[in-house]
Amino acid sequence: MNPPSLPVLIAGAGPSGLVLAIELARRGIPLRIVEQRDSPLGASRGKGIQPRTLEVFDKMELVSAVMAAGAPYPAQCIHTAAGETLRQDFERRPPSPSEPYGQPWMVVQWKTERVLRDHLATLGHRVEWGTRLESFQQDESCVKATLLSIAGGENVDASYLVGCDGGRSTVRSLLDIPFPGKTMGVRAVVADIRITGLDRDAWHRFNDGDMGRQLGLCPLMGTDLFQLQAPVPFDTDIDVSAAALGRMILERTGVADIAVADVSWASVFEMNARLADRYRAERVFLVGDAAHVHPPTGGQGLNTSIQDAFNLGWKLAAVSAGAPDSLLDTYEHERRPIAVDVLGLSIRFLQAATKGEMRRGREAQQLDIGYVDSPLALEAPSRTAGLRAGARAPDASLTRASGEVVRLFDLVRGPHWTLLCLGGSDAPHARGDMHVHCIGRGCEFSELDDAFRDSYGARDGDWFLIRPDGYVGAILGADEHALLDGYMAPMRAGRLTKS
DSSP: OOOOSEEEEEEOOSHHHHHHHHHHHTTTOOEEEEESSSSOOOOOOSOEEOHHHHHHHHHTTOHHHHHHTOEEOOEEEEEOTTSOEEEEOOOOOOOOSSOSOOSOEEOOHHHHHHHHHHHHHHTTOOOEETOEEEEEEEOSSOEEEEEEETTEEEEEEEEEEEEOOOTTOHHHHHHTOOOOEEEEEEEEEEEEEEEESSOSSEEEEESTTOTTTOEEEEEOTTSSOEEEEEEOOSSSOOOOSHHHHHHHHHHHHOOTTOEEEEEEEEEEEEEEEEEOSOSEETTEEEOGGGTEEOOSTTSOHHHHHHHHHHHHHHHHHHHHTTOOGGGGHHHHHHHHHHHHHHHHHHHHHHHHHTTTOOOOOGGGSOTTOOOTTSTTOEEESOOSSSSOTTSBOOOOEEEETTSOEEEHHHHHOSSSEEEEEESOTTOOOOBTTEEEEEESTTSSEEESSSHHHHHHTOOTTOEEEEOTTSBEEEEEOTTOTTHHHHHHGGGTSSOOOOO
16 A cells, blocks of 8 residues: 555644654655644743754754743842842853754744744745644554644644644544653643733742742743743632732732733643653654653743654654665654653752742753664763764864864754764765765864864764764764664664664
């Protein structure tokens, strides 16, 4: 039986669905992306873009547009019950040769989504608004889905279906995949509001540690709005009108000068931590909030979701182009343990926030996440220290023979694999989707300093194969170069095994 003409159907056009669509589109894979909402949701929601996600956007050639839509986080201004005001800066690290993005970036979610939609449009695809996934069935050759829109019902056959449709995922529900976890005992209101009477140069926090009176007012960078965050009781309806939120602000801050002009968006929700039992059911996948939901503390949910999509995107594209279906099993293998760890981190951040503690360190930035236990991680010989196969590929500065300084991230940017050869005596020629660059005396590039050797733990003759998602796939010593073809072959044909 011939495969369906549509390789991938994506249900849900939030950040994860849009990233997945872009990763498929820029590799020339036909797709459709449907969203049951009639139009984009204009809400701040996940407003913190962590450094690792900025690196993802760099590789997608979108980081400049994303950063232009926001700004660095402001300092925190802590207003105590005793009437004191304390200023507390967020931890900021300067860029380094290996980590060019040293701090989180604040971008309201609707702006992030707009950047992604605009880029998807340049690749020839648009979101199909007001189109709901009604049902689906699958067999060994395809997924048969029914879509419902204002035009009526439509039957669609696709090779794969991906549920990027949020915490109340229709895809997950239809698959009957358990979604265990727990409620966190915290109910909150979050609202995007226009106010007067408060400086926009700080994230204002009142009554930290007092769950009955705690309230935050954070200026949303790149907009004229503030985001209000406050815990609220479980046993009462919460009025989110401008007048009611104004009264809440007055009661909790005691500052009569703050006036709420209008409410752009508001939500009252109970915080949960949940994780799907599995991410794959044959030809159907779960991505983002459909697979895991987090307390919003620490800015982990949106970033984890985007990185889910970035991981799955190149694999779905490879399989659609002829690689074995078994490559797709590595998506859950790699990403689900990450969600377990990040959920634990989000819960710890929430517990700290209820006590008035808001410090965020490196653990929130997701730069140390990796897949060293993945079947796609190959080391020959094995390493016990330094950079490991499966780890994030660091940046470094290199120089051309002309003297031009080039970032390693400039070389890996795009949808391809990248092979870095320290010394070029037997470096292979570039082939298909693999770019090859030689570093050393008489090579295309030389080291500007020792940053490359230090970050990569590199020795003469080492080869480093960087995956399309910016992680190190293989590290081959000078006597192990012959393993490269065997490593790459399963990405295109044959059976996927770990050496």
